[in-house]
Amino acid sequence: MTFRQLGRSGIQVSAIGFGAWAIGGPFTSGGKPAGWGEVDDDESVAAIHRALDLGITFFDTADVYGTGHSERVLRRALAGRRDDVVIATKFGNVFDAETRTVTGRDISPGHVRRACRASLDRLGTDRIDLYQLHVGDAPLDRVDDLIATLEELVDGGLIRAYGWSTDDPERAAAFAKGPHCAAVQHELSVLRDAPAMLAVCDTHDLASVNRGPLAMGLLSGKYGPQSRLPGNDVRGDSPAWMTLFRDGRPAPEFLSMMEAIRDILTSGGRTLAQGALGWLLARSARTLPIPGIRTAAQAEENAGALRHGPLSAADLAQIDDLLQRPS
Numbered sequence: 001m002t003f004r005q006l007g008r009s010g011i012q013v014s015a016i017g018f019g020a021w022a023i024g025g026p027f028t029s030g031g032k033p034a035g036w037g038e039v040d041d042d043e044s045v046a047a048i049h050r051a052l053d054l055g056i057t058f059f060d061t062a063d064v065y066g067t068g069h070s071e072r073v074l075r076r077a078l079a080g081r082r083d084d085v086v087i088a089t090k091f092g093n094v095f096d097a098e099t100r101t102v103t104g105r106d107i108s109p110g111h112v113r114r115a116c117r118a119s120l121d122r123l124g125t126d127r128i129d130l131y132q133l134h135v136g137d138a139p140l141d142r143v144d145d146l147i148a149t150l151e152e153l154v155d156g157g158l159i160r161a162y163g164w165s166t167d168d169p170e171r172a173a174a175f176a177k178g179p180h181c182a183a184v185q186h187e188l189s190v191l192r193d194a195p196a197m198l199a200v201c202d203t204h205d206l207a208s209v210n211r212g213p214l215a216m217g218l219l220s221g222k223y224g225p226q227s228r229l230p231g232n233d234v235r236g237d238s239p240a241w242m243t244l245f246r247d248g249r250p251a252p253e254f255l256s257m258m259e260a261i262r263d264i265l266t267s268g269g270r271t272l273a274q275g276a277l278g279w280l281l282a283r284s285a286r287t288l289p290i291p292g293i294r295t296a297a298q299a300e301e302n303a304g305a306l307r308h309g310p311l312s313a314a315d316l317a318q319i320d321d322l323l324q325r326p327s
């Protein structure tokens with residue numbers, strides 16, 4: 001397994017991580033599904049164990065995934081292995097675990113401290129390696145307060161580093177003022193480049209933790225124009241922010257982009273998913289793709305991307321050309 005640095009924290013992580021949103025199981029937000037449908041916890045634990053066996057050491061979750069369930073499943077699967085792994089989780093959402101619903105947001109210092117303790121309890125650990133603000137559009141004028149609170153948590157030994165999950169480069173740069181800010185989590189895939197965010201990561205020595213690296217499953221190639229995702233899946237009954245899936249089906253414009261570059265992604269014996277992850281590894285030395293993984297087979301395929309390594313510079317240039325974007 002190839003390792004990369006978690007930005008300026010000096011923490012080493014496997015170059016491909018494990019996204020743990022889906023394994024949290026069903027929950028809702030604003031009356032819509034916010035999970036990925038039903039899950040079998042034994043299958044999730046087997047997926048985590050397979051990932052560990054293959055050298056994946058970086059696990060990304062959030063307190064809100066399955067309203068606490070994802071963190072608990074990680075605790076179960078990582079028992080006895082805590083010192084071998086790097087755990088990232090997130091805060092900023094308020095939820096009701098009884099009804100499995102998201103009820104609001106809170107980024108006040110008191111909530112951040114309480115949320116941190118609650119995540120530590122659910123994860124069964126004494127420290128969180130990377131603690132991420134999960135409110136992507138939180139106001140910039142709250143940044144100083146947030147940094148002060150997070151630095152307190154670092155001083156108390158409860159967290160080692162922190163970051164913001166946001167797609168806004170200005171917000172990422174503002175957070176980078178914090179001495180222990182080490183990463184920004186943002187959307188990045190071969191279908192959706194983010195050059196401005198990667199530039200912020202270079203300037204401030206931050207890791208670029210990549211969510212949606214497989215375009216929410218599209219880049220596995222298993223969904224076509226006729227596929228319909230179930231109604232209890234966030235992709236099946238999409239919230240307003242969703243563009244990759246529309247009316248429960250893959251958005252045709254993204255399927256066309258995928259078809260245009262399929263041959264390049266699958267060159268050298270890679271599967272489509274491995275090619276998509278290879279693009280991310282080639283895009284910058286700071287990228288850390290965290291594909292969502294639900295099964296041991298998905299763990300094997302995604303970890304296998306490292307065997308093939310990054311795509312070549314020529315592949316990247318050709319992809320930009322085919323997708324008509326600047327190199």
Ligand SMILES: NC(=O)c1ccc[n+]([C@@H]2O[C@H](COP(=O)([O-])OP(=O)(O)OC[C@H]3O[C@@H](n4cnc5c(N)ncnc54)[C@H](OP(=O)(O)O)[C@@H]3O)[C@@H](O)[C@H]2O)c1
Pocket residue numbers: 018019020021022036060061090134165185210211212213214215216217218220222273290291292293294297298299301302
């Ligand atoms: N705001 C935020 O902070 C935020 C937002 C989004 C995501 N994230 C994080 O980023 C992680 C990854 O993003 P994502 O879950 O949105 O999307 P993704 O990684 O692009 O896609 C993951 C989905 O693709 C399918 N898949 C994965 N590997 C596969 C393989 N080898 N073959 C076939 N199918 C495969 C699985 O779903 P199916 O089998 O059901 O298709 C999986 O749940 C999340 O788990 C979470 O940790 C954070």
